[in-house]
Amino acid sequence: MKREEAKTTTRASATLWDRTRQLASQEILETALRLFTEQGYDETTIAQIAREAGVSQRTLFRYFGSKEDLLGGDQDRFGRVLAGAISEQPAETGVWDALHAGIAAVLSLHDNSEQALQRFRLLHNTASLRAGWLEKRLRLQEELLPLVEARMDAAAGAADARARAVIATAFACLDAASMTWVANDGQSNIMDLYDECLAAVRG
Amino acid sequence: MKREEAKTTTRASATLWDRTRQLASQEILETALRLFTEQGYDETTIAQIAREAGVSQRTLFRYFGSKEDLLGGDQDRFGRVLAGAISEQPAETGVWDALHAGIAAVLSLHDNSEQALQRFRLLHNTASLRAGWLEKRLRLQEELLPLVEARMDAAAGAADARARAVIATAFACLDAASMTWVANDGQSNIMDLYDECLAAVRG
DNA sequence: CGACCTCTGGCAGTCGCTGCCAGGTTGGCG
DNA sequence: CGCCAACCTGGCAGCGACTGCCAGAGGTCG
Numbered sequence A, B: 001m002k003r004e005e006a007k008t009t010t011r012a013s014a015t016l017w018d019r020t021r022q023l024a025s026q027e028i029l030e031t032a033l034r035l036f037t038e039q040g041y042d043e044t045t046i047a048q049i050a051r052e053a054g055v056s057q058r059t060l061f062r063y064f065g066s067k068e069d070l071l072g073g074d075q076d077r078f079g080r081v082l083a084g085a086i087s088e089q090p091a092e093t094g095v096w097d098a099l100h101a102g103i104a105a106v107l108s109l110h111d112n113s114e115q116a117l118q119r120f121r122l123l124h125n126t127a128s129l130r131a132g133w134l135e136k137r138l139r140l141q142e143e144l145l146p147l148v149e150a151r152m153d154a155a156a157g158a159a160d161a162r163a164r165a166v167i168a169t170a171f172a173c174l175d176a177a178s179m180t181w182v183a184n185d186g187q188s189n190i191m192d193l194y195d196e197c198l199a200a201v202r203g
Numbered sequence C: 001c002g003a004c005c006t007c008t009g010g011c012a013g014t015c016g017c018t019g020c021c022a023g024g025t026t027g028g029c030g
Numbered sequence D: 001c002g003c004c005a006a007c008c009t010g011g012c013a014g015c016g017a018c019t020g021c022c023a024g025a026g027g028t029c030g
Helices: A016-039 A046-053 A057-063 A075-088 A095-107 A114-125 A127-149 A159-183 A190-202 B016-039 B046-053 B057-063 B075-088 B095-107 B114-125 B127-149 B159-183 B190-202
Strands: none
Touching: A016 A046, A016 A057, A016 A114, A046 A057, A075 A095, A075 A127, A095 A127, A095 A159, A095 A190, A114 A127, A114 A159, A127 A159, A127 B127, A159 A190, A159 B159, A159 B190, A190 B159, A190 B190, B016 B046, B016 B057, B016 B114, B046 B057, B075 B095, B075 B127, B095 B127, B095 B159, B095 B190, B114 B127, B114 B159, B127 B159, B159 B190
């Protein structure tokens, strides 16, 4: 928060600090992902990642606040993209269409890469990871609340509850879709699955 | 699994072992709940609970496998009740009505007590607890899959995904309902809120 | 009563994570 | 160039949840 006042807007990262930082961060992340997929999340210790990445545990925790962040660190970005895409929709767009657009925007961030499948597989197969993931997403849902609420008719009393239910339902369908997507080894199209799930729910 | 072959069906629990067990378990649970509500979940250590309950940490972990289980231990029972209520519904009952009945059955287990509100409040306000709670519930959802799938028309291809979406949506509405129920200090009726949320989702 | 089984407590150790403190590197300045 | 300040790193000690192990106290039953 001190150096930012300068001209650090350029991505070239003038200072050496930033360059080494990014390099170390990348090295840690790649090592972690490799070990996770090789031997599983729970079976991989922070000590091992740090050792093989050539940094101390202390430094690793400085870059990534927790073990979960090594896999779910991008979640914040996804949240921002989602919120952005939703709020960019014209005001007359309905809730469901807006959510559809938002989810499509998020998925377009990483659909082709094989790496996404690996991460998803890890996520769906590791209980301890799912827990943290769901928790973070719940916070995201809360942030989305005002955005969604604005697009719903404020008819009944519990507008909060209804908006929450709508958001959670959208994510529920996305979950179901991504789960079968993983089960199919990434063959099918997530967005189509999402639409199908939503159709099944909304009759 | 050894002593059960005898006549332990009686709730009087013949042996002294069982009586002391139950007593200790109860003591631990009450202490934990008291401390949690007094000073918060994260601020309460296992050591403190064990000390004030008059047992060793080792014994505490033998009764409750984890810290979370001190609050969410009943979840398995809820799951069983839910599954039971759903499968007891007549075959021609639709999915949504069956789920409605199941949720009603679960809620009727503890709606009057003030203790339920305390637990819910703790759950909704403690991130680390929510994570574990959601994870366990996800497993419950998976168990409910065949029950729900049987009540859906097996039309399209991804029957799995659609059933999952329906279950998750029901829970999403229950979440939204219980959240506003907590926010209202237990004034409103959860089941009514659930219906309203579901209506908002299903249009 | 004595053999047997169960339950208990304590100890050591793992793993994720944090605070603190001594370094070494880098950047900016005179 | 020299020097100070800012920054980053590694290591250590420590906490809290959790587990395996082992000795011992207590109930149970022939």
